[in-house]
Amino acid sequence: MDLDAVRAAGAATAAREAVGRLTAGGSAGFWVHLDVDVLDDAVMPAVDYRQPGGLSWSELESVLCTALADERAVGLDVTIFNPRLDPDGSIAARLTECLHRGLSARS
Numbered sequence: 146m147d148l149d150a151v152r153a154a155g156a157a158t159a160a161r162e163a164v165g166r167l168t169a170g171g172s173a174g175f176w177v178h179l180d181v182d183v184l185d186d187a188v189m190p191a192v193d194y195r196q197p198g199g200l201s202w203s204e205l206e207s208v209l210c211t212a213l214a215d216e217r218a219v220g221l222d223v224t225i226f227n228p229r230l231d232p233d234g235s236i237a238a239r240l241t242e243c244l245h246r247g248l249s250a251r252s
Contacts, residue, residue, distance in 0.1 A: 146159055148200070151200075151204070152204075155207075156200070156203075156204040156205075156207035157207040157210070159208070160208040160211035161211055163212070164212055164217075167217075168215070172217065173217070174217045175212075175215075175218060175219065176218075176221070177209070177212050177213060177218055177220065177221045177222075178222055179205075179209075179223045179224070180224050180225040181223060181225045181240060182194060182195070182196065182199070182225045183205070184202070185197070185199035188239075189236065189240075190230060191226055191227050191228065191230040191237070192225050192226065192227055193225070193227055202239065202243055205243055206243050206246050206247055208247075209244070209246070209247025209248075209250070210246065210249075210250040212247075213247050213248060213250045213251055214251065218251075223240075223244065226240065
């Protein structure tokens with residue numbers, strides 16, 4: 146699903162559809178892989194390959210909450226973040242907040 150389709154459906158709905166596809170065959174579980182360069186360049190400049198466009202923080206949070214709330218989500222990894230491009234740590238702090246809220250959906 147491309148970004149236009151995600152935006153048309155809404156991030157949470159798009160995530161529900163993705164989870165449905167992942168679990169349709171009776172899958173025992175799925176892994177959530179997050180490359181942070183999926184975020185809009187304006188909010189996530191701490192990546193090596195910057196591109197304009199992408200998800201907002203709230204859209205990413207919706208996707209994470211939806212995917213991680215499903216009991217079949219068995220893990221999460223986060224990649225691409227480059228801390229050298231975040232000298233004051235403010236982007237890492239914002240990412241941590243978003244991940245915390247997404248992981249809170251597990252409870």
